[in-house]
Amino acid sequence: MTHEMSKPEQWLGLYGDVLYRYALSRVRNPDVAEDLVQETLLAGIKAKDNYAGQAAVQTWLIGILKHKIIDYFRKASREKTQEFDDRFATEEDDYFDQQGSWQIDLSSWSKPDKCLEQEQFIEVLQTCIDRLPPRMAQLFILRELDGMESEKICETLSISTLNNFWVMMSRVRVQLRHCLDLNWFGKQEL
Amino acid sequence: MLTCKEASHLASKSLDAKLTWRERFGLCLHIAMCGLCRRYVRDLKKLRAMMKAAGNSGQALVPEAVKLSEASRQRIKQALSKALHPSK
Structure with a gap:
């Protein structure tokens, strides 16, 4: 011992x-x-x-x-999650127009590997994650920070189907990417 | 031809599952012609790498300066000492 x-x-x-x-x-x-x-x-x-x-x-x-x-x-995740997931997955967003084309700017991400060394970037990343609905933040963290398998995440968070999981992940990623763009990467290249 | 919205969805899905070849073909075709989606695919991979590095460093999502508050430290201390010395 x-x-x-x-x-x-x-x-x-x-x-x-x-x-x-x-x-x-x-x-x-x-x-x-x-x-x-x-x-x-x-x-x-x-x-x-x-x-x-x-x-x-x-x-x-x-x-x-x-x-x-x-x-x-x-x-x-035991209560009322199904309703929330359905809403989150089908909600219209501002990222694409009616034809399904991008209607936001996508700035180019330079040197993202160096970012984590910067305290301010970490603050921005946290803020962006905390702006997600809590359930979506949990989803993203389990998948990306802890590398948990999709099936295990569905079971842990009571997500009904893998298809729902993919849709939710996709929405979280576009939202998070956009937030990082607005608050960090878009500001770097002046 | 896929829309950007559909392509972005497949780009994300490709990080969590194996795409069918039809999906892969559609995505490749779209990306070949769409600079924004090309960038998006690249950035999702960067986002993933960034989060992985954050996970490995253990605290990149919470600065090292963040500590338990004194009040909660005291509360936990009491709970622990009860567990360690049940007779007291």
Whole structure:
């Protein structure tokens, strides 16, 4: 048993903020993220005898947190989601005209790989994600941040068909891309 | 010929599923003639790469300066100490 493992009273100090940021980056709600940190640490205390010692304690705790996050998404998706999904998927948008052609500008994205090193860009990215309806943000985060398989996401978020999933992803992407365009990439090339 | 709206939908779908060859053919044909959709396809891939990098860095979607508030830290501390020392 590693040193940290034997002192669970230190976990909050050692890993609290890391767990909090991890949770917050996924659930996008400070109260929920705090609760998830608490639940994770409590579950960790209960399960610490099962800890096999291969992973670092932090990695082990994040593993527990991942499950808690998915449970949270699953619970949040139990009610009234079908109606919402149908509306989101069929709603008219401002991105295409009646003929189905682009009616927004698409600016060229230069050096997007360097962006994440810039604090301001990260703020813009967060703002754009937080502007999505929460359910759509969850969908996008599970898929793109955590790389979860489509089928698993449908099951977790109670999305009725894969086809609905693709339509929703497509709408999230166009919306997010446009938001990044307006608030970042469109401003870079003057 | 697909519309841009249809092409954008297929471009997104191609990141989550294997397109049928008919879909792939339609998308390629459209992209060959439409600069905006070409750009869109490229950007979706960049968006994906960006999110992947954000996921790997662990905190790119929340700045490192973000921490648990003192109040919640105290609350969690109490809950934990109850669990660690149930007799108290």
